[in-house]
Amino acid sequence: MKVLVVGANGQLGARCCAVLVEAGHDVRGSVREPARGEALRAVGVETVVADLTDTASIRVAATGAELAILSANAVVPRAGDRPAVVEEGLRRAPAVLAGQGVRRIVLPSVPVTDVDEAVPFTRARRRLENDLAGLRVETVCVRFPPFMDVHLALVGSSIPLRGAQNATVDRPSPFLRSFRNGTGTLVESRGLMLVPGPRSHRNAFITVTDAARAVVEAATRDEVEGLPHATLEVAGPQPLSWDDVAATYGRLLGRRVRVLSTPAVVYAAAQKVLRPFAEVPSNTMALNRYGASSETAWTNVGGGLLDPASMTTVEEFLREKVRLPAA
Numbered sequence: 484m485k486v487l488v489v490g491a492n493g494q495l496g497a498r499c500c501a502v503l504v505e506a507g508h509d510v511r512g513s514v515r516e517p518a519r520g521e522a523l524r525a526v527g528v529e530t531v532v533a534d535l536t537d538t539a540s541i542r543v544a545a546t547g548a549e550l551a552i553l554s555a556n557a558v559v560p561r562a563g564d565r566p567a568v569v570e571e572g573l574r575r576a577p578a579v580l581a582g583q584g585v586r587r588i589v590l591p592s593v594p595v596t597d598v599d600e601a602v603p604f605t606r607a608r609r610r611l612e613n614d615l616a617g618l619r620v621e622t623v624c625v626r627f628p629p630f631m632d633v634h635l636a637l638v639g640s641s642i643p644l645r646g647a648q649n650a651t652v653d654r655p656s657p658f659l660r661s662f663r664n665g666t667g668t669l670v671e672s673r674g675l676m677l678v679p680g681p682r683s684h685r686n687a688f689i690t691v692t693d694a695a696r697a698v699v700e701a702a703t704r705d706e707v708e709g710l711p712h713a714t715l716e717v718a719g720p721q722p723l724s725w726d727d728v729a730a731t732y733g734r735l736l737g738r739r740v741r742v743l744s745t746p747a748v749v750y751a752a753a754q755k756v757l758r759p760f761a762e763v764p765s766n767t768m769a770l771n772r773y774g775a776s777s778e779t780a781w782t783n784v785g786g787g788l789l790d791p792a793s794m795t796t797v798e799e800f801l802r803e804k805v806r807l808p809a810a
């Protein structure tokens with residue numbers, strides 16, 4: 484099948500391309516600059532230059548595609564990106580894809596929480612999910628818990644980044660880079676883990692590879708429960724608290740790892756203070772607020788898309804990473 488991945492240079496987008504190629508599909512990936520498509524072309528992906536803020540480019544990218552995965556997002560924007568403008572483009576994209584003959588659109592998404600409306604990214608995501616349910620083509624929203632590759636690094640570790648390709652945490656975002664400069668290896672060097680919200684909050688963490696496998700299943704399976712407009716939640720293999728994650732890091736590093744938590748109210752205040760003059764830092768605080776307010780203690784491992792026994796646990800993920808050389 485001919486599948487378009489919008490946002491093929493992202494961590495999830497690139498893994499989706501790789502899983503699709505391995506399964507023998509004809510894969511087209513959108514990139515924003517031709518030079519940034521080299522690694523994708525090397526593994527057999529056809530690249531096309533497209534930007535969500537340029538509807539005509541999305542129309543061209545979709546020509547001939549049967550299925551589309553909408554993975555592009557402005558959560559960790561490059562310098563000069565305007566997240567609100569990207570969200571508007573993302574919102575226009577599904578109708579454009581449908582107009583070009585795409586028959587199923589898959590949106591990787593995030594869980595519903597009480598603070599969704601207060602967080603620009605999740606507010607936009609809920610509108611987008613809603614729009615998808617009104618389209619005449621098939622749509623699947625696949626909601627995921629936090630990705631291990633991303634969130635087990637953001638707590639202050641470089642271990643999840645070992646051997647990672649297209650890492651979200653390594654994106655050229657000035658704000659993220661300055662945050663990582665101060666906190667990037669706190670877990671391994673100081674035995675300190677920084678977490679959003681209560682340390683007892685539990686999440687069914689999932690690897691990017693398992694998430695990509697689930698997205699590809701949602702795109703390519705004939706039958707998906709809930710079609711023509713399905714919404715699925717895909718849990719990772721174990722719901723773990725932040726304390727559990729710290730204990731896992733501690734076991735693997737042979738040292739005690741303490742947890743330092745920041746309450747949602749602190750992020751909410753920072754979001755508000757920064758909003759008038761610093762959109763990206765304010766949005767990042769809003770996302771931390773979302774993370775601090777939510778739990779995904781889900782037990783529906785694999786969400787009906789993946790065999791639970793085939794999924795990677797936090798311990799397996801970190802154990803494998805610890806074996807790799809530090810970057």
Ligand SMILES: NC(=O)c1ccc[n+]([C@@H]2O[C@H](COP(=O)([O-])OP(=O)(O)OC[C@H]3O[C@@H](n4cnc5c(N)ncnc54)[C@H](OP(=O)(O)O)[C@@H]3O)[C@@H](O)[C@H]2O)c1
Pocket residue numbers: 489490491492493494495496497514515516519533534535536553554555556557558559561564569572590591592593626627628629630631633634649650651654
């Ligand atoms: N991280 C998590 O824990 C988590 C949990 C649940 C669900 N999700 C979902 O998983 C997805 C994450 O995808 P990811 O890992 O691939 O993200 P990512 O690593 O942050 O990459 C973002 C991608 O979006 C592209 N992009 C940004 N602005 C664009 C624009 N204006 N036009 C076209 N492309 C643009 C980027 O292109 P450039 O490289 O050119 O900048 C990049 O390819 C999201 O849909 C998110 O909602 C994530």
